[in-house]
Amino acid sequence: MGTTAVILGGGYAGVMAANRLAGSGRPGLDVVLVTPEPRFVERIRLHEYTAGTCADATVDFDSILHPGVCRISGRAERILSGERTVHLTGGAEAGYDYLVYAVGSAAGTAPDGALRIEQLDGAAAARRELAALPAGARVAVVGGGLTAVETAAEAAGSYAHIRVSLHSAGPIVPRLGARTRRSVEKSLRRAGVEVHSGTPVRADEDMHASLGADVVLWCAGFGVPGLAAASGLPVDDDGRLRVDPGLRVRGQDRIYGAGDAAVIDEPLYDYLRMCCAAALPMGADAAGNILRALDGEAGVRHDSGFRGLCISLGRSDGAVQFLSADDSPTRFHLHGRTAAVQKEIICRMTLRWIRGEAKRSGAYTWPTGPQAGRATTAGPVPMTRS
Template identity: 35%
Template sequence: MTTTVIGAGYAGVMAANRLAASGEGVTVVTPAPWFVERIRLHAVAGGTRPTARVALSELLHPDVTLVTDTVARIGDVLELASGATLTYDTAIYAVGSGGRRGAATGGDDDWDATGEHGVGPDAPDGTGGDEAERDTTGGPGAGTSGAAADAGRPGTGTTVHSVSDEASALALRASLAHRPEAPVTVVGAGLTGVELAGTLRASGRRVRLVTASEPVRRGPRAQLASLVRAGVDVEVRRWSAGGESASTDHAERSRGGARPGPVVDRVGAATPPTDRGDAPAPTARTARSGEDRVEPADPDAIVVDATGFAYPTLAADSGLPTDALGRLLVDASLTVPGRPRILGAGDAVRIDAPGYGHLRPACATALPMGAHAADVILARAQGRPVPVFGLGYVLQCVDLGDGRGHIQLVHSDDTERQLAVTGRAGGMVKEAVCRMTLRWLTQEGRRPGSYRWAAPPRSRSGAA
């Protein structure tokens, strides 16, 4: 029996290695012959790391067949953008997430096809796309167009950058190199925005981090406080009682200076508060729509949208069940209902069952999902009951730049514990975890089943 894995990110490589090392036939379809460490892209964009690429030949089990192409449609066979088709016994949908439409990517197309995903929404990306052919050296600014270097400059067309995929990160790095004195406005204070702001500030750049709401959890509040101490301007954008745009800095908010009322879900546009009176998170439409523009207070600023990711349209185009964001819907065994030959793992998949609301998009989620998808296929082949997926978390790691980090210990349901490791020690732990992700992938190719993860918040043992 042969399993075809669509995508070569964290979930895809883990699934492929676990199966191949167990003696199963495996084919991986991905647009380029390299793996992209998504957790390193903020450092690539900031110029502190030359590349986030790792050759797949260094990660994949030697018996895995690698096909450098893009899947255009999933049916009884896999239709590839090159015009070829692939037969499969079982397929694992592990395409991951990518840059939103409208973000600067360094080319005409706005979807990342640089090795983490086995799919793009349009046929031009199917052979690897322009982005996949550029920057083979990883050098600063290599392979990006002049338009990309100017992206973020008012009046030049594309004005919003991203670091949600490799092409976008490289375009931002080129723009930063082209305009070394320009300040940067980062919109969104999630993990991506915080890590990018810290990295850029550590390199001496003037950075303004804009968030639509005051963080509630201790960890994010501590992270923002650390950025403020490093010199990052952190603002919550609100609307005053008179309806005019207003903002308060972190110090003023800590004194209770922020007034309640509507907040902005992107800089320059207001959204009413929720019924509970708290600030709503940026909407999926805001994060994905190319028509939404993030306007900096400083017209010379380079703008980065760190409010979220987008998902490929492959599942919907193939007639598979999806949610409103385009994520493939699977059951508790990670199998598509009514389509037992197709499983899903990673960011572009949502488990449509009770008890999984604590899952977050992260490599800490993608790796166990990839391993479990492989376990389901092995269980079927061996006539064993199909296991139900369960995942608990242990910690959340954040890079704050200049060798500093914040490691928040969490309960299995991802709620915070009292303990956190910060400063240089936190930075060392963060780097160790980043290196371990690659080690877990390669070790699985040598010793299948060696990768394990924490138990879920409540027992989900049994068969699906």
């Protein structure tokens, strides 16, 4: 009798998990990817797409998925863990033996009149708005994270006839070292971006009037789908699925979580943030532990870390902050055209890593995290079969 592994979500974590499972060549293992998106969205390029410097931020799923993966177009509405079934939109169902919850992050709420660009439809709407602006129009970008900074720089570089401002309640990209942050702020101003850090923007005000802007791009944080909570699975205060260090839901030996919509509920992993660099290793490890469970072996603790943070500041400028494994900044950084090239290399390599996993399961590797030395003491996470 065969085994079915269902992956919910066609983003970085979900596709990586699907490829690792399908590429393993395990006899009798069927891999099903459920996603509402018709094409894979390169979310790390949505700021480019918004500003019109990238013609298309999507690629065909067929170009990155292992041919053995069965893709279902749909959105999960409820997970019935007791029945090992997922209810999909339109009344369809998908039964599973193992499930990977990788539904990713969603655009958070935004004030009336403001646009969000964290999803493709929002980025497309913002792209149309920016392209239609007349000379002298003003664009306000709200937020201090990577999405906000990169969008502001990209828009200013792409549309020299408009005025772009960046509004952040605190320092921009807080995880940067002080020297790197100063260099990023200089680059933004050199690109024509008015930087207003330490200036909170009230969401209950008229955004256009209070910011003096014709277009407001709201880039202040992510949300996550409510699927896990609606399904009675354990979630944190932000609605992210709680998993153990083996990426398995406690008390659910058949459900694993990976990517932005999952959080490892152990303090040692507090350094992991919602990003592509964390999603890919989590997806690979979730799949790896399913394969170990199929072999009757114990799963392993997730172990991933950071090495650098690449920031795009337009087509010919950028910054690279070198990081310790726990995401804290070191004193080393790159700036300028060299950093911009490095950022582009990383973006291109992301698809290569995914495609490489489709060709050979286990091909993708990643940097270890700060908890690596404690893994032996903590011991592996036991997995059971039933």
